[in-house]
Amino acid sequence: MASISLRGIVKRYGSGPKATAVIHGLDAEIGEGEFVVIVGPSGCGKSTLLRMVAGLEEVSGGQIVFCTAAGERVVNEVEPAERDIAMVFQNYALYPHMSVYDNMAYGLKIAKLPKDEIRQRVEKAARILELGGLLERRPRQLSGGQRQRVAMGRAIVRQPEVFLFDEPLSNLDAKLRAQTRLEIQKLHAELGVTSLFVTHDQVEAMTLAQRMIVMNGGRMEQFGTPEAVYARPATTFVASFIGSPPMNLLTGRLGPRATFVTDAGVRLALPGAAPVAGEGERILGVRPEHLGVAHGEPAAGEARWTLKVEVVEMLGAERLVHGRLGDVDGAAAPASVVQATAPGSLFTVRLDASEHSPRAGEVLPLRVLAERLHWFDPSSQRRLDD
Amino acid sequence: MIERRPALTVLSHLVLVLGVLIVAFPIYLTFIASTHTAQDIVQAPMSLWPGGHALDNYWAALTGTGEGGGSNAPVGRMMLVSLVCALVITVGKITISLLSAFAVVYFRFPLRGLCFWAIFVTLMLPVEVRIGPTYQVVADLGLLNTYAGLTVPLIASATATFLFRQFFLTVPDELVEASRIDGAGPMRFFIDTLVPLSATSIAALFVIQFIYGWNQYLWPLLATTSEDMYPVVIGIKRMIAGGDAAVGWNLVMATAILAMLPPALVVILMQKWFVKGLVDTEK
Numbered sequence: 001m002a003s004i005s006l007r008g009i010v011k012r013y014g015s016g017p018k019a020t021a022v023i024h025g026l027d028a029e030i031g032e033g034e035f036v037v038i039v040g041p042s043g044c045g046k047s048t049l050l051r052m053v054a055g056l057e058e059v060s061g062g063q064i065v066f067c068t069a070a071g072e073r074v075v076n077e078v079e080p081a082e083r084d085i086a087m088v089f090q091n092y093a094l095y096p097h098m099s100v101y102d103n104m105a106y107g108l109k110i111a112k113l114p115k116d117e118i119r120q121r122v123e124k125a126a127r128i129l130e131l132g133g134l135l136e137r138r139p140r141q142l143s144g145g146q147r148q149r150v151a152m153g154r155a156i157v158r159q160p161e162v163f164l165f166d167e168p169l170s171n172l173d174a175k176l177r178a179q180t181r182l183e184i185q186k187l188h189a190e191l192g193v194t195s196l197f198v199t200h201d202q203v204e205a206m207t208l209a210q211r212m213i214v215m216n217g218g219r220m221e222q223f224g225t226p227e228a229v230y231a232r233p234a235t236t237f238v239a240s241f242i243g244s245p246p247m248n249l250l251t252g253r254l255g256p257r258a259t260f261v262t263d264a265g266v267r268l269a270l271p272g273a274a275p276v277a278g279e280g281e282r283i284l285g286v287r288p289e290h291l292g293v294a295h296g297e298p299a300a301g302e303a304r305w306t307l308k309v310e311v312v313e314m315l316g317a318e319r320l321v322h323g324r325l326g327d328v329d330g331a332a333a334p335a336s337v338v339q340a341t342a343p344g345s346l347f348t349v350r351l352d353a354s355e356h357s358p359r360a361g362e363v364l365p366l367r368v369l370a371e372r373l374h375w376f377d378p379s380s381q382r383r384l385d386d
Numbered sequence: 387m388i389e390r391r392p393a394l395t396v397l398s399h400l401v402l403v404l405g406v407l408i409v410a411f412p413i414y415l416t417f418i419a420s421t422h423t424a425q426d427i428v429q430a431p432m433s434l435w436p437g438g439h440a441l442d443n444y445w446a447a448l449t450g451t452g453e454g455g456g457s458n459a460p461v462g463r464m465m466l467v468s469l470v471c472a473l474v475i476t477v478g479k480i481t482i483s484l485l486s487a488f489a490v491v492y493f494r495f496p497l498r499g500l501c502f503w504a505i506f507v508t509l510m511l512p513v514e515v516r517i518g519p520t521y522q523v524v525a526d527l528g529l530l531n532t533y534a535g536l537t538v539p540l541i542a543s544a545t546a547t548f549l550f551r552q553f554f555l556t557v558p559d560e561l562v563e564a565s566r567i568d569g570a571g572p573m574r575f576f577i578d579t580l581v582p583l584s585a586t587s588i589a590a591l592f593v594i595q596f597i598y599g600w601n602q603y604l605w606p607l608l609a610t611t612s613e614d615m616y617p618v619v620i621g622i623k624r625m626i627a628g629g630d631a632a633v634g635w636n637l638v639m640a641t642a643i644l645a646m647l648p649p650a651l652v653v654i655l656m657q658k659w660f661v662k663g664l665v666d667t668e669k
Contacts, residue, residue, distance in 0.1 A: 054563075054567065055566075056563050056566065056567075079566070080563075080566045080567045081566060081567060081568065081569030081570075082569075085567065086567065087563075087564070087567050089560045089563070089564065090560075091558065091560055092560075093558065093560035093561050093563065093564040094564075095561065095564070095578075095579055096583065097579075097582040097583055097585075106568050106570075106578070107567070107568035107569055110568055110569040110570055110574065111569055154564075154568075
């Protein structure tokens with residue numbers, strides 16, 4: 001088993017003045033046996049990073065180091081086959097003309113392992129992945145889920161130091177994806193191999209990761225456990241990328257007497273002191289699921305906002321209520337509120353569907369808790385209380 | 387388009403039957419002629435029913451014991467020469483095209499684009515155009531009347547290279563990467579993955595190139611002077627003596643039938659693969 005250090009990784013395409021950098025100096029330490037998910041929107045460089053670890057892309061700067069029991073090894077110039085890794089591709093990349101057995105055994109045959117051992121390893125992998133009856137089939141005779149399992153089998157039989165997954169679930173339908181997610185988790189618990197998993201799906205990232213790297217525009221925005229990333233997003237990007245629906249972000253100024261004045265001029269009462277004292281520009285974030293409908297008098301550490309409902313979406317267990325925030329005086333007509341991430345979008349609240357059924361036009365009193373508010377610096381977009 | 391009108395059915399069948407007759411009648415005539423004696427053929431009108439000398443004629447043609455006015459070289463030997471040439475040309479063309487397409491698609495080397503276009507441009511230079519210089523080269527190398535002389539100048543093929551290049555471009559990159567991770571080097575990838583994937587294209591090309599090789603006429607006409615290196619197509623020509631000499635038409639016709647057989651066999655036996663190679667690709 002290996003741990004991986006990424007030290008100042010840079011990736012540039014082209015050379016000279018025309019070079020475009022897609023990864024700008026990324027540092028991360030991935031522990032032995034850890035399952036790390038790299039998540040980000042398309043084009044953020046997450047697949048490129050994984051392919052550099054695999055050795056399929058050249059590293060333009062920095063070092064990729066694999067640390068094993070045998071010692072540290074800089075693998076920048078090492079061929080993929082000699083890095084002791086296995087990779088599962090998005091479209092599985094099974095050899096179409098080989099049987100399932102041969103697909104799994106191919107790498108071992110090239111490594112010149114004895115026939116008995118190859119058979120043993122393949123059969124064991126087939127047992128783990130429930131591919132027993134399919135070994136003689138060709139890939140095109142298999143369903144998407146089965147192909148996916150063969151691709152994983154091909155990775156398992158190599159008994160690598162590191163597993164690399166490049167969006168392996170994105171070609172599966174929703175139900176199969178959820179099921180395979182569990183299988184991958186089970187597999188990791190069983191084999192305990194260091195794994196890097198790339199995805200653009202935040203649900204996959206949250207459910208699979210022991211720690212996750214959130215990437216945007218070739219930079220690492222945050223590296224932490226799913227709990228930490230959710231509870232204390234390091235930047236506004238992470239705040240809006242992780243969590244569904246995304247966090248409400250309001251740009252504005254911290255005013256006197258515990259008020260926040262949004263750019264649209266709406267004054268909001270704050271439930272407590274802002275973490276960084278003094279007046280000034282701030283971005284205030286609050287997750288839709290952390291707001292509730294208020295009853296009675298506000299308790300300590302609690303403030304009241306009002307929301308004029310415009311659209312209600314029914315999701316089954318929950319309702320998403322979209323609307324505009326009202327001024328602190330309440331009596332005034334609700335003014336428009338601009339969100340930081342998507343100007344003009346509505347403020348969203350997630351409510352239990354069985355308890356509340358607001359209608360469009362209704363004014364909903366909201367309960368806001370101090371510990372549920374996130375504060376960001378508008379110039380750096382970074383979290384203020386880190 | 388499916389239409390159910392009896393008149394249309396009759397008409398379309400009529401056209402088809404007519405087409406078949408136009409193509410098949412000369413072949414039938416050739417076959418009939420090959421079963422008569424030379425004297426019977428020259429009598430007008432020639433019989434349209436098989437005669438009783440089929441075995442004699444074919445045996446005479448194969449062994450070269452006929453008494454025609456032209457060349458009487460044994461056709462058996464010519465068939466062998468033709469077969470060897472056609473096979474060498476076909477296998478050579480496929481091998482070289484596969485390798486050059488592999489190089490052009492999968493390797494980044496200086497002047498790669500130029501190499502590809504150089505190959506592509508030779509499409510415009512068929513054997514007939516460059517036949518003079520080619521003859522000079524082959525003659526200077528002392529390759530006249532050899533298998534090498536008959537085949538090597540015909541082996542390079544831009545068409546096949548282009549076909550394989552287009553096919554390789556459709557093979558997903560992930561397969562190359564999976565092979566690299568599995569530890570397969572370039573040649574290993576080529577042999578274990580690329581060639582099996584190209585099997586249907588190879589089969590289609592085999593059929594086309596075998597017929598091309600078998601039917602070569604102009605080049606063997608120049609490159610061979612001795613009877614024991616005649617391909618069968620040339621043999622037919624040489625059997626027809628010029629001037630007043632009597633021509634053993636029955637043997638010429640028997641030879642023609644014999645010359646038709648191998649390409650026909652290749653097409654019939656490989657038909658399934660041939661169609662598959664042109665229609666679908668297994669990926």
